[in-house]
Amino acid sequence: MNRKQKRYEALVNVYSPDLYRYAYWICNDPDIAQDLVQETCLRAWKNLDSLLDDKAAKGWLFIILRRENARRFERKHFSLVDIDDYEVADEHDTSKEMDKELLRRKMLALPDDYKEPLLLQLIAGFSAEEIAEQLELNKNTVLTRLFRAKNLLKSSLTVTTNRDGAAHG
Structure with missing residues (x-):
């Protein structure tokens, strides 16, 4: 395993839970949150050489995540939702x-x-x-x-x- 890969894996292991928690909060969908984290990690891998100080990694990763979320809206065309497809919450x-x-x-x-x-x-x-x-x-x-x-x-x-x-x- 080379130095870049070790550095990347260390960052991902440390910050993935925080990235997921934040992604889930902004989209309220576990699958989309996971996709956002994956896209963030992919972009981080591609641009790892631009991270000059590992102490700035958390902020750097969250900037990537916020941008990935913005890109999601640029790419997506929202369709109309049929309200009959959803059940009303029960008394429980x-x-x-x-x-x-x-x-x-x-x-x-x-x-x-x-x-x-x-x-x-x-x-x-x-x-x-x-x-x-x-x-x-x-x-x-x-x-x-x-x-x-x-x-x-x-x-x-x-x-x-x-x-x-x-x-x-």
Whole structure:
């Protein structure tokens, strides 16, 4: 096994779980998430020589993953969905699962300027400095966007809770 292959395998072994978790969060489909990770790994292999510092590998891989996800929408032509093909959720759905799905939908509905930094922080575990580097922004801009994203999310969830007539306080 040559040096490049060893380096590549080490990076993939360390970061694949994080890449998958993030990919799954943004697409909510295990197969698409796996495809995104595979495409990310393939592109990483092809461009491994451009990664000059292994300490920057996590950010580099997540940039590739985000770009692969964007490419997915460039290539895809969405077809209409027939609502009759889907069953309505039964009564066995737990409140916790519904809360998670509501939170996920609300997060994904945020404007991209707020959604991307929030997902990179909460799902991928990046610091504000790392997010700033990935998104090519000033750290203070990232902190402001994270603050606003959390406030938008909180107010969005409060409005939903109030509308549903659930207890609030």
